[in-house]
Amino acid sequence: MNKIVTIISSIVESAFVECGYDSCYGNVTVSNRPDLCQYQCNGAMAAAKVYKKRPSEIASEVIEKLKASEIFSEVTIVNPGFINMNLKDEFISEYINKINSCHSYGVEITDNPKKIIIDYGGANISKPLHVGHLRTAIIGEALKRMGRFLGNEVIGDVHLGDWGLPMGMVISEIKSRNPNLPYFSHKELDEYSSKAPFTISDLEEIYPTASKKAKEDSVFMEEAKMATFYLQNGKKGYLALWRHILKISTEDLKKNYGKLNVEFDLWKGESDCHKYIDKLTSYLKEHNYAYESEGALIIDVAEPEDKKPIPPFILLKSDGAVLYSTTDLATIYERVMLYKPDLIMYVVDKRQSLHFEQVFRCAKKTGIAGEALNLQFIGYGTMNGKDGKPFKTRDGGTMRLEELIKQVQQKVKEKITMNNSDLDMDEIEDISRIVGLSSLKYGDLSNQISKDYIFDIDKFTSFEGKTGPYILYTIVRIKSILRKAAERKLPVSSSIGKPQSNTERDIMLKLSLFSDIVETSFEEKVTHKLCEYMFELSNLFNKFYQENKILTEQNLELQGSWLSLLSLIKGVLETCCSLLAIEVPERM
Incomplete structure (x- = not known):
């Protein structure tokens, strides 16, 4: 189904055309001032420069056309020419019911599916996972799941360090x-x-x-x-x-x-590409891409327009030994030959950006990666302690990932035990595992990928604020309401009615943006926008919960509509969790 912003943009674009202006000026966005309106169009300002008119004049012409539309409850101008729009409640509920009947909650399968390989994990053989392996694993897993949800063929490769x-x-x-x-x-x-x-x-x-x-x-x-x-x-x-x-x-x-709820399709490593290195070296020599310098075999990858020095790509050391650069290039060669991908994404520490810049340039310059193949570096920042330095153990060593997970789960366990007397120990252990991982994952993924962040166990495990436990508690609260409604045999409406309050309307408008958030998050290769969306939707539900007595509402038609709306909120939040590889418990 079409995104709600697409539907509105189409109507506004037509209005611009009817007024004699190019349709490109009719692009609509979600309002950045929700206190003033729900959606806005700023195209009149840009059009004014082209058509030599005042923005307010163009906006007035367009608004006259929009008044005939059946979807707007209000369309106004704000100087110098912003077009502000609010939707009719009937249109909002109609759109929400379409989302409710869609198994993907309105997210459309892409018309142009791509074959994508995501290189994430990067663990070394014979070494345990440490905290430095956390970000690549959970970021890569989230991007893989988002890509698949949108209809792409996505292959996750752990790319083990197993040969040097x-x-x-x-x-x-x-x-x-x-x-x-x-x-x-x-x-x-x-x-x-x-x-x-x-x-x-x-x-x-x-x-x-x-x-x-x-x-x-x-x-x-x-x-x-x-x-x-x-x-x-x-x-x-x-x-x-x-x-x-x-x-x-x-x-x-x-x-x-x-x-960590992280799975790989391929368990390949540096050793898998080793058999291609001789053939690759011969090809690069024969086509005069590689030459000797001080005994080493190198390839120049610098470009005249470079604003900073880009060192040459070293294919072989003077003693004939291979380097990471060699195996990374050979791995691209292998992936092209075996899988013919459209895109290869590398989820790697941002401090390796120069290395991958060299590898990508070399692959493109030498034709190993064709023009159609997109090579993308997704560099993540470090997880730091409260001192602002890379996270360490108390004695200054690198902490095992397993130990970090245990610490977080123990912190959550203490809180759950303190506030729940009706749970047995086995259930507490399982809930602590699930909620502990949500603390760790959401705390990480809610940050911009490229930014360093501070690991704060007290903040991450809090059941209030922008945290994993808060999101899960919201879902569990909805589950509890729906379970009690089923026990009391309360009817759930087959459709969701018009919003009866500002909060209910805000929930519906937020639900209508789910497809936009998923598409944008994957297109931009970010996770924090999806996390922010989950938090905002959870906040709106909890506000709605405080304002209404859902299970004791006397108007059964209204109650049935609310229960249907709650089921939709739960489904969307659970889907968000699934995309981030976060489990959801039944109780907390």
């Missing part, structure tokens, strides 16, 4: 502890054990130990580089050991991402 020097470090540390393992024998076996000689707990201790040793011990660092070389050149024992590391780490990562 860190793998060599881990293998070298395992060897130093257990040199007699068959993986390190000079005599390669045709088949190695299917059982790994370590657990995920072992790996989580091995990696930081190896990393520390590599920084302090040059001999160990050389061993790690040699192990990386053996691995990347197909030494059977090292490959078998690497497969164990990959399998155990991936299983653990799937479990932990699952706790």
Whole structure:
């Protein structure tokens, strides 16, 4: 169904045309002064410059045409030529009933669906998820879900760090502890054990130990580089050991991402594109894109119009080793070849913007990414502590994501336990899990993606204000009302009647904007607008709840209309939560 703003714009555009003006001046927007009007058109000011008339004169002509429309209750001019419009309640309720009968609540499937790959996650094999992995995971998941809701084919790829020097470090540390393992024998076996000689707990201790040793011990660092070389050149024992590391780490990562309600379609990593690097290098050399400089193989990506220096893209180091730039370029090559996407989105720390600028330019310059392929960098800011610095543990270390989730859930649990005596412990645990995650996710996603933000556990877990718990509590309150209505066998109207108050009208107008919010959020690749919408709709409902005795209303026709409206509010809020991968409990 058409968006309400589109319908109104079409009528206003026709009025401009009837008056002899171009239709482009009839664009309508939601009013930025809701105390004055519901919608506004500012086109008369722009038209005045072209047609050499006063804006008020043009606006007056247009308004005379609009008065004949059946959808407006009031159309007025505000100097110098703003056209302010209010809709008839009959039109508003008619539009809301159309939304209510639509399974997607008015959101239209795109006429031009795209195949989109979203690169988010970026976890490293053999390392646990830490707080730095939170934003990419939940932002990427939200964008994936919004894209699919609008009818696009969206593929989520975790893009694991599983092939570089860190793998060599881990293998070298395992060897130093257990040199007699068959993986390190000079005599390669045709088949190695299917059982790994370590657990995920072992790996989580091995990696930081190896990393520390590599920084302090040059001999160990050389061993790690040699192990990386053996691995990347197909030494059977090292490959078998690497497969164990990959399998155990991936299983653990799937479990932990699952706790965040984050799912990936592809569990690919740097290793998957490695087989294309030789072919890619040959292509770039043959077509004179790459050349040697101080032993390294590089590609110039700077442009004459650049206002800041853009360093050359390094394809291979002087010793022939590959870099992140190499694997990122090869990954684009692989994705184009296997999936033929229209758009590849990278949800990555904004501090990597220069790196991806180089990668994207190189992909475009060399023809690896065709003209039609859109490469988009979505850089997010950092989650900081109250001191304004990147979030750390009390001793200054990087906090595990699992530990952060536990802390938030414990905080929520304390509040729920304090205010609910009728819940058993199992239910409290489950509610704390759901509400705790909503605190963490909504607290993050309600900020502009590119901005840094302060993690404040007390603020995020509050049941009041712009928080996840407040949104969920609103939905649970509506569920409770509808449940009680069903128990009392109160009839729910098949249609929603005209608004009976300003608050009810405001709710309907807010519901009418749901499709605009979803489309805009995905088009602009943001999440905070959807979060703001959820908060505003929740506020309006709670105001309505305070103003009306819904379950004891004597006018059954009005009561049935209200219950139908509540069901619609619940459906829209639950859909918003689903788009942000936020679960909703039955009780709180």
